[in-house]
Amino acid sequence: MALFDSVGSSGVIDTSTQAGQSKAKLQEDLNQFLNLLVAQLQNQDPLDPLDANEFTSQLVQFASVEQQIQQNSNLEKMLTVQQNSQVASMVNYLGTVIEAKGQEFNMMNNQAMFTYTLDQNVRENTITISDASGKTMFTAEGSLDQGTHTVGWDGLKNDGTQAPDGAYKVTVSAKDGEGNLVDVQHTVFGLVTGTTIKDGNVKLNMGDVATDLTNIISVEMPVTTTTTIPDTTDTTDTPTDTTDTPTDTTDTPTDTTDTPTDTPA
Secondary structure: OOOOOOOOOOOOOOOOOHHHHHHHHHHHHHHHHHHHHHHHHHOOEOOEOOOHHHHHHHHHHHHHHHHHHHHHHHHHHHHHHHHHHHHHHHHHHOOOEEEEEOOEEEEEOOEEEEEEEEOOOOOEEEEEEEEOOOOEEEEEEOOOOOEEEEEEEOOEOOOOOEOOOEEEEEEEEEEOOOOOEOOEEEEEEEEOOEEEEEOOEEEEEEOOEEEEHHHEEEEEOOOOOOOOOOOOOOOOOOOOOOOOOOOOOOOOOOOOOOOOOOOOO
């Protein structure tokens, strides 16, 4: 039976956090210690009582540990507030196109783009695109020249069928003249559709793909706005007939013949 429902009265700690779990463990240990202490006091030898300084020192150690746990809890709260603030500031990225370090990209409306950089000329180079399960969707020969190369993919697979929109991964395997693999740097492009916190880090979502802020290389506004939900409103302008109506400017003949006047004699 527990002697205390909580350790101290310095505030409630969320048990879903690491500090909360540590506090719950401390409470369990303290209750075990107090139960043992009470049993020892009840059964101590009156002629040789327990040393009060010893268990008092142990109680002080429990209090010190609790204080450290409370400090960790406060730090966790401050970190959460900071992360939420970062998420709010990421709103400015929504709707922009970013270039980020990495190999995973999101294809949207059958369009995707990525780059790879070779530090040297190579003898062989193969571009492989696979889906989220690792299945190969598309392969092609890459450039053998040193430098950065930009590649666009329309989603057509090796068998000629269309791959669905979603997350994919590009792998560029380049070999030098001796058949050794060379280092290749990959970047991907994507439209920012949201932001989230994962593993304590703020990430930007490019559809089904998330990337850290530290991976972002460039940010720009999209050239054209892509609408994912078709607009059924008929916005077609009604053609207006601007053809000038011909005006009959032909002068109407005027009869200028003098009418004879009958003058009586």
